Amino acid sequence: MQMQSTITCPQCGHQSVETMPIDACQFFYDCKGCGARLKPKAGDCCVFCSYGSVRCPPVQAGNGCACS
Numbered sequence: 001m002q003m004q005s006t007i008t009c010p011q012c013g014h015q016s017v018e019t020m021p022i023d024a025c026q027f028f029y030d031c032k033g034c035g036a037r038l039k040p041k042a043g044d045c046c047v048f049c050s051y052g053s054v055r056c057p058p059v060q061a062g063n064g065c066a067c068s
Contacts, residue, residue: 001057001060001061002054002060003019003020003022003057004017004018004019004020004054005017005018005020005048005052005053005054005055005056006018006052006053006054007029007038007047007048007051007052007053008051008052008053009031009033009034009036009038009051010038010051011031011034011036012031012033012034012036013033014031014032014033014034016031016032016033018048018052020048020052020054020056020057021057022057025045025046025056025065026046026047026048026056027039027040027046027047028047029047029051038050038051045058045059045064045065046065
């Protein structure tokens with residue numbers, strides 16, 4: 001299981017490597033490049049599933065979203 005994901009801001013393209021929480025969804029993320037507040041796309045459980053290079057740990061494990 002991968003615990004780090006590179007989030008790419010859809011507005012400015014800034015990339016940042018972040019450690020994902022194991023037992024909680026991260027619904028908001030503030031871009032370190034432009035300050036935009038990211039939230040999950042429709043159908044995704046967290047910002048890592050929408051904008052990350054790796055989906056969140058519960059989804060990686062095949063357990064679906066941890067928040068549902």
